Amino acid sequence: xxxxxxxxITGASSGIGEATALAMAREGAAVALGARRKQRLDEIxxxxxxxxxxxxxxxxxxxxxxxxxxxxxxxxxxxxxxDCLVNNAGLMLLGPLQGADTDEWRRxxxxxxxxxxxxxxxxxxxxxxGGGGDVVNVSSVxxxxxxxxxxxxxxxxxxxVGFSESLRQEGAHIGVRVTCVEPGFVDTExxxxxxxxxxxxxxxxxxxxxxxxxxxxxxxxxxxxxxxQPEHVSINEVLVRPSGQTR
Numbered sequence: 001x002x003x004x005x006x007x008x009i010t011g012a013s014s015g016i017g018e019a020t021a022l023a024m025a026r027e028g029a030a031v032a033l034g035a036r037r038k039q040r041l042d043e044i045x046x047x048x049x050x051x052x053x054x055x056x057x058x059x060x061x062x063x064x065x066x067x068x069x070x071x072x073x074x075x076x077x078x079x080x081x082x083d084c085l086v087n088n089a090g091l092m093l094l095g096p097l098q099g100a101d102t103d104e105w106r107r108x109x110x111x112x113x114x115x116x117x118x119x120x121x122x123x124x125x126x127x128x129x130g131g132g133g134d135v136v137n138v139s140s141v142x143x144x145x146x147x148x149x150x151x152x153x154x155x156x157x158x159x160x161v162g163f164s165e166s167l168r169q170e171g172a173h174i175g176v177r178v179t180c181v182e183p184g185f186v187d188t189e190x191x192x193x194x195x196x197x198x199x200x201x202x203x204x205x206x207x208x209x210x211x212x213x214x215x216x217x218x219x220x221x222x223x224x225x226x227x228x229q230p231e232h233v234s235i236n237e238v239l240v241r242p243s244g245q246t247r
């Protein structure tokens with residue numbers, strides 16, 4: 001399905017990024033995995049290669065502009081081209097605005113917004129000159145629905161949605177398709193980054209009310225579906241919720 005494709009996935013050391021790298025490799029794509037945890041990336045690359053796939057691990061913090069650019073350019077060099085970028089790296093640090101640690105706001109903005117921008121900025125000319133490709137931006141249902149305690153996270157994910165539509169219009173002139181993927185509740189490490197008692201309680205209650213939540217592989221399948229479409233088909237937005245999620 002993806003034979004000949006060359007993809008870079010950010011935030012690939014766990015969760016949706018890991019599942020997407022594995023899924024794309026199974027479908028025949030050569031994949032570059034980017035994240036800060038190099039040892040974890042190496043383990044995933046080993047899994048892909050043991051199944052006959054092609055993969056490379058590149059350590060990088062996308063919040064650092066020079067590292068983000070090196071990641072994209074390194075993926076292009078290692079894979080012999082680049083026609084798919086999955087901007088998946090993200091942080092979800094929730095809590096009330098009152099008394100918040102503003103460093104957490106900056107970390108989310110640096111990764112969720114600036115990291116995505118840096119990688120896209122570096123990848124676009126490479127894709128344009130290489131004949132086109134796909135940019136998949138992983139947002140969230142939080143990019144559609146705001147809630148108490150997630151204001152800054154909402155802001156970053158609404159930003160991804162707005163940026164994706166602008167990028168879609170620009171990409172149409174250079175053969176680059178753009179898709180914004182908006183997952184609902186997915187069972188990943190993301191929720192575990194939160195320590196505020198109210199947030200932990202809210203997440204647990206939401207999980208209980210939802211029932212079976214999504215697995216990273218559910219979102220990976222959606223991403224594979226999007227990038228496998230015929231060249232003239234552009235799926236611009238995909239919202240995936242667990243069947244029991246009400247908001």
